[in-house]
Amino acid sequence: MSTTLAAGTSLDFTLAQQLTVIALCALTAYISHMALAVFNDGVRPFLLDFIQGRTTRSATTAVSFGLSAGFIFGLGAPMALSTGVLNPWLVFLPTDILGMLSPKKWLAPILGAAWGAVVVFGLNGANNVAHDLPVDFLTAMQQMSTPILFLFTLFPVLAITKQFGRRWGGVAGGLELVLVVMTMKLWPNMFAGALAMAAGVLMLIGLAVSKDVRQRRADRTADVVEEVPQDDPMASLFSASAARLRRYLPLFMVLGAGVCVLAQMHIFGGGEATSFLIAKGQYSEAAQVDFYRVFGFIPLIATTALASGAYGIAGFTLVYPIGYLMPNPFLAAVVGAVVFAVEVLALSWIGRILGKLPSVRDSSEHLRSAIGDTLQLAILFGSLMAANAMGGGLGILVVGGLYLLNEAMGRPVVRMAAAPAAVIVGGIVLNILYWLDLFTPLKG
Incomplete structure (x- = not known):
């Protein structure tokens, strides 16, 4: 199987695709403003204090920005530019921030729509400029596909x-x-x-x-009886959170429809490996990959949603693989809405089931950790391959040096995003050296 993408990956969207991205960004920003859902799993636990009035909107926005910025600029943008496929870090993390930042409810969807417009209209221009440079670091970044796909396995x-x-x-x-x-x-x-x-x-x-x-x-053999307190505060909190989410069920169904339609359009991939598979037109394989990831995230998303009263923008992410396989956007919208409705209505039941299956809960933790470990190595290795493709030993020196400097400085850019960000910065440095007549780009 070929794991190399065609050079000159395009981010040129049709009008329907542009409108879908803009509308979905507006919706997700509005939902974030309402503290009903965010994409960043790390932000969700902080929303309980905001919902209950113990912290301010500006403080919660600062948390969201701090936990998301590295993924937006270090992973989301480079992955989209190198594959020609949008991803959740680029589409949904900024709307988490913009929605929470907005002081007024009516302003949130406007800010979200503006970000969607930046994504669909601005990325293609940046993509074209980068491909016209003497050192085409975006084409070089396609070298990342092989280690990501195979090590992720x-x-x-x-x-x-x-x-x-x-x-x-x-x-x-x-x-x-x-x-x-x-x-x-x-x-x-x-x-x-x-x-x-x-x-x-x-x-x-x-x-x-x-x-x-x-x-x-x-x-049962040992007659062990699990004692549950009559007034369990966590059970009360979980019940209140589930009830809060059910009150907004129609809004969540619209969200599920939108995310599923975006996936059905095949301009969006739910993960690193998925983005490369979507770019190569291998939609059934992409659906498999994202379906397996679901098992690592259901317990996390369910428990944080029940604890905080805020759901995930992509739910349990089941709408990703379902969307890839849908034959048309109308059916995708219907199925996505139904899937989200089932997920929200089943949250309390899922929480009770997980409480009885501790090893399954542990498995999801190990799956998420393993996904992070494999992708971390794959992205680093792929980034060094990209550095070698665009600049040989000098490229490896610059990109590897930037990565190591980030480590030595205490990781101001999160480790997962540091290597792709280093490739882009390294590509800019090599282009400057070329214009100074200090570097000759590699042929081929």
């Missing part, structure tokens, strides 16, 4: 190893290797990691459920 192996030990991790690693080789040999047009990831995630879930079932049987 290993995240279930890491999760199994962390939760169930080296023996099961070794079994999972061997199984995934066999499946990757088999897929490359028998189905060369299919994403090589698709079957391997499916097997790994199913194995992790199977091990976790089996452990929880055995534990519950052991507890």
